[in-house]
Amino acid sequence: MELSKTYALLMAGGKGTRFWPLSREEHPKQLLKLFSNKTLVEETYDRIHSIIPNERVILATSRVLGPKIIQMFSFIPHENIIVEPVARNTAAAIGYASMLIAQRQPDATLVVLPSDHYVANHQAFIDTLESAMDYAETGAIVTLGITPTHPETGYGYIKFSDFVTMELTEGQETKHRARKIDEFVEKPDRNTAMSYLSAGRYLWNSGIFIFRVDVMIAEIERHLPGLYEGLQQLMELQDKPEDRRLRERIWEQLPDISIDYGIMEKADRELVIPSSFGWSDVGSWKALTNFPTDERGNFESGKVVAVNSRRNVLYSSQGLLAVLGLEEMVVVVTKEAVLVCPMDRTEEVKDLVQELRDKGMDHYL
């Protein structure tokens, strides 16, 4: 692969309530410090920093998060930060970034990275990414599929078929071999997830994509002509600050569709690389139990004292959190709010958040 043509797009616009009270609206998952003294988006940046220089790192974020992201990434050129005027789905952001990059370098390769995931093994991650770039250079849209380690019901899956026999650039060897994609499947129930695990042909959908921007733009033109049209207009308006309102109106009218539905399920030359680099989307408090920090299976962050307690998620960003005789509970302490709930009910946190909203307690969200 040619690293000098490689760009990264960090998708940092998401909002979420599953980590409430930590991920309040202005403080979503990508801005949490779960595993170190850095936020997840900073950790994502760190992972690709060794192979992609700052001038080729693009960040896509929302208007609410824009100021924080710009401050956090003050070393990234300002024109590389895309602040979406209204929230649209991944196809819009990826398409916009692709066109932006194509203006600078028409045959660039783009690595799209969700900014709120965890990766245990950085070298394995980079190795896999480099193999993906090799395939992408030949014109494929490549996604990384994670080899499942347990019957997870919280992820979408990718079913793969044969090895790809595609010719890579002459003389090149790639560490990881890509597979053809049979189908994308929705989050399964428990039994289905078990059958996927034993079938051995299903991978977790990581949301990580690698492709040439010209290929992606062509696919968008073909499968999402409305998006293509809108993005073209935005490109023409991008240097005209006086057209801010017009740009906003065009953004609002972009189709609200994910790259998975809009492109990946329709494109011809799409591949998946089965990957194992200790990945998690850290989708909920519960997911943190996969990263225990003590020998009793507790995930602890902040000043925590746990007596006779097992398999809990214990997070404090404010004062001492002391627990006693607790099992499989989530306890989160912030300055404004404290959450306590059993591990197997963390899905209901969004209902709790809705209840707070209904009660007019929005200042806690």
Add this chain to the structure above:
Amino acid sequence: MELSKTYALLMAGGKGTRFWPLSREEHPKQLLKLFSNKTLVEETYDRIHSIIPNERVILATSRVLGPKIIQMFSFIPHENIIVEPVARNTAAAIGYASMLIAQRQPDATLVVLPSDHYVANHQAFIDTLESAMDYAETGAIVTLGITPTHPETGYGYIKFSDFVTMELTEGQETKHRARKIDEFVEKPDRNTAMSYLSAGRYLWNSGIFIFRVDVMIAEIERHLPGLYEGLQQLMELQDKPEDRRLRERIWEQLPDISIDYGIMEKADRELVIPSSFGWSDVGSWKALTNFPTDERGNFESGKVVAVNSRRNVLYSSQGLLAVLGLEEMVVVVTKEAVLVCPMDRTEEVKDLVQELRDKGMDHYL
């Protein structure tokens, strides 16, 4: 009874860790606001305020708590606040207060009240107290015994025998009839507590005593001559600020014994009045479940949102406490620390506190 001779002694020197993190060392149970916007010691004062004027209210407290008590009760004459230089047991404080009062009014009646209890029915409490004073005026040492409502293992019990046939002052009628005391018994185990409940002759030891100060002083002289001697010396030194060190040394040498062991179990003329005024010593977080504040059996204090949660104690003095799917748990949120533990393990909080002490985290205690 003659109310003009009646004094009250509020015992407000206790410290405790059973309400940690709320009752840290400088903030024990009597200074907590559990049932209203007033502390338990203020609520105790309020209960007797209608029958005993401020100049006859005495407060006994510790050196640590002294400044807070003095500030809180600025309307009580300063000379009525006894700040014990070192912690001694109840016999010392009660004996000291008795001698202090005897100097002013030798035939005064004294009502001794722990300052960290809950009383539901104030009028029934006052009625019972007035009956107790009637008996006390005849020279008896009277205690209030609470008719048990459940097989409580956290209280000491008093076994009563026959009704008292003592002559009260001529023409007087008393609402509550006293019983002779058969014996004082220690905190029972569950089965014993069940048998006490069904036997019908056992009452909870409330720690509330009513007696004439001259009677108490005579009993101390007889049964605790060492205490009598020390208290006499202290009385002689009380107006001499230059003898502060000497007074401290005498305090240190006072016997560390409770009024129950030292006097009540030995005295001849002791009586108990079976009482029912909705009493609890609120001995632990668990005890608060007897005072649910919502229809699902939760005790809630502060800003609390509880979804699908039952029979919990939920206390927040700092920010929002949100719980989801919780049953029989104690969650306490303060600015410095948060405690989460199952209801049936609240007894272990003292072990947790010890662990914090061992770890050098004394600033959280």
